[in-house]
Amino acid sequence: MTTTSTQANGSGNTSAPIQERDRVTVRFAGDSGDGMQLAGNRFADATAVFGNDFSTLPDFPAEIRAPAGSLAGVSSFQISFSKHQIFTPGDEPDTLVAMNPAALKSHLSALTKGGLLVVNEDAFTSGNLKKANYPSNPLSDGSLDGFRIIKAPITTAAVAAVDDLGLSNQNAERTKNFFALGLVYWLYDRDLQPTLDWIEDRFGRLPNIAEANRRALFAGHAYGETTEIADAHVRVPPAVLNPGEYRTITGNQALVLGLITAAHLTDLELFYGSYPITPASDVLVELAALREFGVRTFQAEDEISAVGTAIGAAYGGALGVTGTSGPGIALKSEAINLAVMTELPLIVLDVQRSGPSTGMPTKTEQTDLLQVMFGRNGESPLCVLAAKSPGDCFYMVLEAVRLAYQFVTPVVLLSDTYLANTAEPWPVPDLSQLSPIDVPYRRLVNTSPEDYQPYERDPDTLARMFVPPGQPGLQHRIGGLEKSDISGDVAYSPENHQRMTDLRAEKIQRIANFIPEVEIDGPESGDLLVLSWGSTYGAVFTAVNDAREAGHEVAHAHLQYLNPFPRNLGDVVSRYKKVLVPEANTGQLRMLVRANFLVDAKGYNEVTGQPLSARLLTEAIKQLADE
Amino acid sequence: MVLQTPPLEPVESIIPLADEDLTRKDYASDVDTRWCPGCGDYSILAQMQRGLSNLNVAPEKMVFVSGIGCSSRFPYYMNTYGMHSIHGRAPTIASGLKLSRPDLMVFVITGDGDALSIGGNHLLHVLRRNVDVKIFLFNNRIYGLTKGQYSPTSELGKVTKSSPVGTTERPLNPLSVALASEATFVARSFDTDPQHLTATIERAARHHGAAFVEILQNCNIFNDRAFADYTDRNVRDERLLYLEHGQPMLFGENKNKGLAVSATGLRVVDAGGPDAGLILTHDATRPAPDVHQLLARCAYPEMPVPMGVIRQVTTPTYGDYLDSQIEVQKFKNRHDVTQLLRGRSTWQVE
Numbered sequence: 001m002t003t004t005s006t007q008a009n010g011s012g013n014t015s016a017p018i019q020e021r022d023r024v025t026v027r028f029a030g031d032s033g034d035g036m037q038l039a040g041n042r043f044a045d046a047t048a049v050f051g052n053d054f055s056t057l058p059d060f061p062a063e064i065r066a067p068a069g070s071l072a073g074v075s076s077f078q079i080s081f082s083k084h085q086i087f088t089p090g091d092e093p094d095t096l097v098a099m100n101p102a103a104l105k106s107h108l109s110a111l112t113k114g115g116l117l118v119v120n121e122d123a124f125t126s127g128n129l130k131k132a133n134y135p136s137n138p139l140s141d142g143s144l145d146g147f148r149i150i151k152a153p154i155t156t157a158a159v160a161a162v163d164d165l166g167l168s169n170q171n172a173e174r175t176k177n178f179f180a181l182g183l184v185y186w187l188y189d190r191d192l193q194p195t196l197d198w199i200e201d202r203f204g205r206l207p208n209i210a211e212a213n214r215r216a217l218f219a220g221h222a223y224g225e226t227t228e229i230a231d232a233h234v235r236v237p238p239a240v241l242n243p244g245e246y247r248t249i250t251g252n253q254a255l256v257l258g259l260i261t262a263a264h265l266t267d268l269e270l271f272y273g274s275y276p277i278t279p280a281s282d283v284l285v286e287l288a289a290l291r292e293f294g295v296r297t298f299q300a301e302d303e304i305s306a307v308g309t310a311i312g313a314a315y316g317g318a319l320g321v322t323g324t325s326g327p328g329i330a331l332k333s334e335a336i337n338l339a340v341m342t343e344l345p346l347i348v349l350d351v352q353r354s355g356p357s358t359g360m361p362t363k364t365e366q367t368d369l370l371q372v373m374f375g376r377n378g379e380s381p382l383c384v385l386a387a388k389s390p391g392d393c394f395y396m397v398l399e400a401v402r403l404a405y406q407f408v409t410p411v412v413l414l415s416d417t418y419l420a421n422t423a424e425p426w427p428v429p430d431l432s433q434l435s436p437i438d439v440p441y442r443r444l445v446n447t448s449p450e451d452y453q454p455y456e457r458d459p460d461t462l463a464r465m466f467v468p469p470g471q472p473g474l475q476h477r478i479g480g481l482e483k484s485d486i487s488g489d490v491a492y493s494p495e496n497h498q499r500m501t502d503l504r505a506e507k508i509q510r511i512a513n514f515i516p517e518v519e520i521d522g523p524e525s526g527d528l529l530v531l532s533w534g535s536t537y538g539a540v541f542t543a544v545n546d547a548r549e550a551g552h553e554v555a556h557a558h559l560q561y562l563n564p565f566p567r568n569l570g571d572v573v574s575r576y577k578k579v580l581v582p583e584a585n586t587g588q589l590r591m592l593v594r595a596n597f598l599v600d601a602k603g604y605n606e607v608t609g610q611p612l613s614a615r616l617l618t619e620a621i622k623q624l625a626d627e
Numbered sequence: 628m629v630l631q632t633p634p635l636e637p638v639e640s641i642i643p644l645a646d647e648d649l650t651r652k653d654y655a656s657d658v659d660t661r662w663c664p665g666c667g668d669y670s671i672l673a674q675m676q677r678g679l680s681n682l683n684v685a686p687e688k689m690v691f692v693s694g695i696g697c698s699s700r701f702p703y704y705m706n707t708y709g710m711h712s713i714h715g716r717a718p719t720i721a722s723g724l725k726l727s728r729p730d731l732m733v734f735v736i737t738g739d740g741d742a743l744s745i746g747g748n749h750l751l752h753v754l755r756r757n758v759d760v761k762i763f764l765f766n767n768r769i770y771g772l773t774k775g776q777y778s779p780t781s782e783l784g785k786v787t788k789s790s791p792v793g794t795t796e797r798p799l800n801p802l803s804v805a806l807a808s809e810a811t812f813v814a815r816s817f818d819t820d821p822q823h824l825t826a827t828i829e830r831a832a833r834h835h836g837a838a839f840v841e842i843l844q845n846c847n848i849f850n851d852r853a854f855a856d857y858t859d860r861n862v863r864d865e866r867l868l869y870l871e872h873g874q875p876m877l878f879g880e881n882k883n884k885g886l887a888v889s890a891t892g893l894r895v896v897d898a899g900g901p902d903a904g905l906i907l908t909h910d911a912t913r914p915a916p917d918v919h920q921l922l923a924r925c926a927y928p929e930m931p932v933p934m935g936v937i938r939q940v941t942t943p944t945y946g947d948y949l950d951s952q953i954e955v956q957k958f959k960n961r962h963d964v965t966q967l968l969r970g971r972s973t974w975q976v977e
Contacts (some may be wrong), residue, residue: 045972048974049974051974051976194972241976242976243976243977244975244976245969245973245974245975245976246973246974246975246976247969247970247972247973247974248970249970253970257967257968260964260967261964261968264964269727271723271726271727273719273723290967291952291953291955291956291957292953292956292957292959292960292961292962293962293964293967294953294957294962295953296726296727296949296953298722298723298726300719300752301748301749301751301752302748304716304719304749305716305718305719305722305748305749305752306719307719308712308716308718308719308720308722308723308749309719309720309722309723309726310723311712311719311720311723312692312719312720312721312722312723312724312725312727313723313724313726313727314723315710315720315723315724316723316724316727316728316731317727317728318727318728320723320727334713335713335716335719337713338712338713342710428968428969428970428973429968431964431965431968468728469687469688469689469690469708469724469728469731470687470688470708470728470730470731471687472685472687473687474687475656475686475687475706475707475708475709476708476709477656477658477691477702477703477705477708477709477710477711478709478710478711479702479709479710479711479712480695480711480712480713481711489658490703
């Protein structure tokens with residue numbers, strides 16, 4: 001560590017006046033090769049250590065490397081951090097870091113009026129301006145009037161800082177994200193140490209690269225300190241969070257931890273059959289690295305094989321899980337139906353993305369609800385759950401596994417791109433406080449052949465007597481053909497098919513007796529209920545509170561259980577004059593609510609590939625409340 | 628009949644054995660068989676039950692997984708565990724089952740449409756991965772359950788209900804497909820030679836790794852006598868080549884003919900003639916599937932049709948690799964769930 005660095009390291013040791021703010025939202029935007037996701041993640045780490053509450057929103061193109069400098073290649077990372085608890089990554093950034101003209105062009109419209117713009121002026125060459133379709137240079141043509149601008153020579157300054165390390169030009173220029181990060185650290189009074197530790201951990205084996213990144217970081221920080229930047233040095237005091245041990249977590253990480261924990265709580269072997277698909281691939285990748293937990297990951301030849309192997313594993317008595325996104329669900333539908341007919345405890349993770357078809361693989365949407373509810377032939381009920389935040393993905397996996405085994409049924413857990421990639425502080429769960437998950441088939445170990453009928457049912461749950469192969473005397477055959485009630489033999493009789501259809505539906509409905517009622521935040525009855533599900537929780541919670549602050553009386557209920565609905569939901573929706581259902585689709589939950597409860601629910605719907613905007617939703621709530 | 632085979636692992640190391648001596652009937656379920664009278668499937672079912680009773684496999688440790696089609700009804704008739712799954716996907720279910728339950732013996736029953744058409748992808752991959760499942764493909768070169776459409780093994784030009792003036796596509800050779808996937812066990816037998824079929828089933832069952840067995844099976848309703856030109860009793864000796872590991876490739880009445888390598892493949896030579904010394908000795912254990920592939924391509928009427936174990940090589944299975952990875956990683960790394968939940972770094976909020 002150099003002398004300058006020691007001075008720069010440590011927060012708030014500068015004489016410049018610091019303004020205090022409750023909440024700030026920063027967006028890093030650059031070329032997909034500029035390391036914006038890395039910079040954003042380091043900033044999130046430093047923010048976590050500092051003690052703010054925060055939420056992040058990575059947004060990147062599906063192309064691994066679009067042409068450098070092009071609009072298609074822009075990658076961004078937004079982080080919102082606050083002294084209060086927050087539930088969204090923020091609608092509009094207060095600060096935009098634009099590493100090139102394409103990034104500026106793509107993201108300027110989001111920046112708050114009067115917001116702070118940090119641009120890498122080195123990248124505003126005529127070639128790059130042309131690639132971004134700028135007829136003239138926005139840094140000099142007055143089009144950025146109305147924003148506060150820091151024009152920093154980020155590339156040249158970074159290269160100068162690493163000048164004597166003997167790096168190639170390319171490697172020297174690559175450190176520019178650390179320069180930008182150092183500058184933003186100064187702006188928001190972050191400690192450099194977590195990032196220095198990370199650099200050591202990540203690049204320790206490449207001392208030259210590690211040193212270059214350190215130097216660029218210090219240089220950026222020093223640039224902020226020594227340059228006259230008026231009104232830009234801001235401090236957001238630490239948030240008051242519940243005491244305890246915290247870590248950062250993304251939705252996909254939480255799915256992984258949830259599966260490992262569920263395997264532990266059930267004492268089952270975890271089998272994860274999957275085919276790489278954005279945005280679910282991380283789950284496969286991270287589980288594959290956990291062989292020491294006995295995890296059997298299977299990268300299948302296709303989506304169908306992925307679910308087939310998971311069904312085989314579940315049938316064999318392992319915790320059989322498959323994970324995918326919407327296009328994969330479409331391919332898996334026939335096999336999921338086999339699990340419905342054979343009544344096996346299969347777990348299906350659906351990390352939803354924008355559709356239809358290939359759609360926008362890296363963008364978010366809540367558009368698979370009706371697909372997982374109804375996208376199979378025949379009357380095919382199964383259990384559907386949805387996580388409401390990154391950390392909630394962990395707990396909903398445990399719920400999915402609990403219900404799958406208790407009811408011997410496939411369970412679909414819905415997450416989405418936003419939850420998958422967004423990071424938040426998360427209280428580390430205490431394993432000893434989590435309830436064990438019961439595996440009923442273990443109680444059938446000593447069943448005698450005379451007492452065994454594969455489709456005999458538990459009187460409370462209607463779960464069938466599922467027994468994995470291996471038990472002497474209980475040999476039986478299951479399959480996709482209609483089953484005779486109790487015996488499970490193949491059956492074609494009209495009465496039996498009616499009865500089995502009813503039983504399969506009733507079994508799923510009875511899950512409602514074993515899940516929590518939906519809670520109401522706000523008045524228990526009245527004028528307006530906002531009813532949401534899945535990843536929109538944060539935005540809806542925020543919008544409802546903003547509407548209340550503006551004087552409206554609004555209730556909010558959020559669903560994590562979509563099929564069956566909580567048993568009090570019909571009653572709840574009938575107690576309000578108006579029901580508003582905000583969704584990142586064209587009204588899928590609204591359709592179910594209207595169909596189930598004959599309520600004239602209204603929709604607030606955005607299908608943009610981005611998380612719901614809390615600000616626009618607030619306006620919609622106010623408007624409906626005023627009607 | 629005992630086939631000459633490469634050295635075998637002891638039976639108990641491969642097969643979960645029953646405690647008491649079982650007979651054929653112990654492997655038959657009480658479900659009425661529902662194939663057409665005269666169907667070749669009856670013989671295959673009987674030989675399967677016979678072969679398993681010869682080996683004395685524990686029925687509760689066996690799972691038959693099938694897809695869709697006439698052959699896929701098979702599991703219902705076996706007194707074992709079983710799943711009659713969905714079209715073409717049996718290899719996937721069998722793979723997940725075997726990998727999470729190495730103690731079970733998993734068989735896949737499939738047909739030419741199920742395995743080579745809708746399930747073609749899965750067949751390639753289960754074989755290349757060498758998952759320890761035994762696949763029996765009943766090839767009748769027709770779609771029977773849907774009443775007579777052509778299949779991916781139907782001959783070019785074949786007239787069927789869905790090809791009233793003949794098909795316009797060339798068939799797949801199941802053995803070539805299996806060998807191209809570098810399956811570790813590839814064999815062929817047929818429904819009307821019970822002894823050979825039983826022995827082949829036993830051989831497949833005793834293979835450690837993915838086994839692929841094509842069984843020529845007559846559909847007397849929609850494609851009768853599809854294989855009769857070379858499987859009828861009176862022509863078998865002349866037109867079939869019964870392969871035995873370590874034995875010369877001889878056929879014909881009195882074994883008067885043999886197979887030798889030609890410039891373009893294999894050729895028939897007179898076992899009493901000047902080229903007798905060139906007659907090949909069958910080596911099922913040859914790692915490269917080259918000669919095996921030449922054998923697979925031998926077809927009537929130009930060449931004798933090979934029967935028996937074409938290939939059997941020993942190599943670790945997918946499950947062997949997976950289980951050893953788990954063992955090694957458990958030894959090398961901590962596996963404490965609490966620690967995993969904490970992740971790489973945490974901070975304390977007071």
